[in-house]
Amino acid sequence: MSKSLIITVRINEYMSRALNPHVPFTPDEIAETAAECRAAGASIIHFHARTPDGGKCHAPEVYAEIVAKIRDRTDILIDSTLGQITVKEDENRLAHVKLMAQKSRTRPDFAAVDTGSSNIDAYDAAQKKFLTTDKVYLNSTETCLFLARGMTEAGVKPHLSVWAVPFVRMVDAFLDMGAITEPAYVQCVLAEGGIVGAHPCTPRGLEALIDFLPPQRRIEWTVACKEGNLFNVATTALERGGHLAPGIGDYPYPELGCPTNAQLVRRCAELGRAMGREPATTDEARRMLGIAGH
Numbered sequence: 307m308s309k310s311l312i313i314t315v316r317i318n319e320y321m322s323r324a325l326n327p328h329v330p331f332t333p334d335e336i337a338e339t340a341a342e343c344r345a346a347g348a349s350i351i352h353f354h355a356r357t358p359d360g361g362k363c364h365a366p367e368v369y370a371e372i373v374a375k376i377r378d379r380t381d382i383l384i385d386s387t388l389g390q391i392t393v394k395e396d397e398n399r400l401a402h403v404k405l406m407a408q409k410s411r412t413r414p415d416f417a418a419v420d421t422g423s424s425n426i427d428a429y430d431a432a433q434k435k436f437l438t439t440d441k442v443y444l445n446s447t448e449t450c451l452f453l454a455r456g457m458t459e460a461g462v463k464p465h466l467s468v469w470a471v472p473f474v475r476m477v478d479a480f481l482d483m484g485a486i487t488e489p490a491y492v493q494c495v496l497a498e499g500g501i502v503g504a505h506p507c508t509p510r511g512l513e514a515l516i517d518f519l520p521p522q523r524r525i526e527w528t529v530a531c532k533e534g535n536l537f538n539v540a541t542t543a544l545e546r547g548g549h550l551a552p553g554i555g556d557y558p559y560p561e562l563g564c565p566t567n568a569q570l571v572r573r574c575a576e577l578g579r580a581m582g583r584e585p586a587t588t589d590e591a592r593r594m595l596g597i598a599g600h
């Protein structure tokens with residue numbers, strides 16, 4: 307029997323409702339989305355806290371409220387964010403994870419560590435210029451180790467986002483030094499929309515990353531695409547034993563009529579079933595990723 311398919315739904319990031327009206331903002335909207343996506347076949351939800359009008363929210367207590375509300379509704383596993391573009395705010399990046407982890411009920415199952423740095427300015431080919439020129443997603447080795455160790459101490463498993471081959475090599479080094487444990491949970495982040503700081507969302511772009519995953523390590527990997535259609539690589543990922551991380555937080559999917567998150571999850575689940583990969587239950591996902599229950 308083929309390996310089950312872990313679907314991680316990336317529900318909101320900082321996506322605008324002007325591009326897709328179904329982006330959830332409030333804790334109640336996020337919890338509702340979580341329940342719908344679990345029913346559609348997702349076993350993990352990745353979310354960002356937002357203000358009621360859609361702005362960025364970094365308040366640790368809002369993160370804890372969201373986790374509690376999701377857990378009231380569904381058994382879906384929870385993958386929290388750290389927030390982007392930071393300059394040496396290590397403690398702040400972990401403050402909300404630490405607060406959530408104080409109670410097992412609000413402790414997220416995963417939080418993100420990006421194992422390298424990248425320029426994430428978007429290039430506009432029509433205007434022949436970059437829309438910004440100073441957006442560095444900065445993650446020093448020290449920061450990555452601080453985050454990975456802090457999460458592990460708090461009982462939260464790092465999900466390791468890799469944007470390019472050097473990020474993959476860093477995962478191997480962290481495993482080698484024992485800063486993270488196997489099975490490692492790796493998320494390949496591809497990017498379109500002019501973001502040249504990651505691999506393109508093509509089969510070759512994905513394969514270039516996964517070809518460098520160390521074969522002697524136990525690794526489960528998934529794939530997400532910023533600003534592009536994940537279905538361009540979904541079949542390749544399924545064939546190569548990977549998992550899928552769709553979501554309207556990454557891309558509004560205008561070519562699919564601006565669907566809901568649950569509709570995207572259902573589409574991934576159907577594709578998986580058609581290729582012999584049944585959507586994983588939360589218990590299966592826990593076992594495959596080596597995390598304990600609550």
Ligand code: ZN
Nearest residue numbers: 319352354387
């Ligand atoms: Zn995120």
